[in-house]
Amino acid sequence: MASVSKASPKAAFLGAIALAGALHLSTARAEATLYDRIGSDRLGAIANELVDRSSSDPRTSRSWRKVSLHRVKSMLTVYLCSITGGPCTYDGDNMKDIHAGLDITEAEMFAMVQSLRDIMVSQEVPLRERNELLALLAPSKRDVVTK
Ligand code: HEM
Known part of the structure; x- marks a missing residue:
């Protein structure tokens, strides 16, 4: 006992x-997936705002002159949905082919990342989710920056 x-x-x-x-x-x-934590509306708003800013920011605007912003906004929204674990399948070309010939520099890449960071802060995306999204995008730098 x-x-x-x-x-x-x-x-x-x-x-x-x-x-x-x-x-x-x-x-x-x-x-929850990153997609669920950020939320589909907010992810779409981030994609739209990023294309608007990148195409009007003097540091990055040169690549966007002949591009349909409307189309890229919707493709980028689907792309972000797919890489964050959302229910979307991105069926566009790969990042290397899309950005080939644009001669994107490291400075342009940094400017865009800075805009993305600012947009996420203004959209009140928490730090952890901001860092997760940036970490998911980081490996594409080698396919995007060609100059
Ligand atoms: C990690 C970095 C990046 C990612 C993941 C990314 C992703 C994308 C995606 C998903 C599209 C839509 C492609 C489609 O139509 O299916 C796109 C298009 C485009 N991106 Fe990026 N992008 C990145 C960086 C940049 C940078 C730094 C610039 C320029 C400053 C840029 C300029 C463009 C342009 C001009 C287009 C339109 C191309 C066209 O329609 O011919 N991107 N990008």
């Missing part, structure tokens, strides 16, 4: 740890 009453609190403690672990795992697994 003595050993049972001694073992019980320990067992309960271990059980509680196991339960906490299981709950932690299940919440981690069930965490």
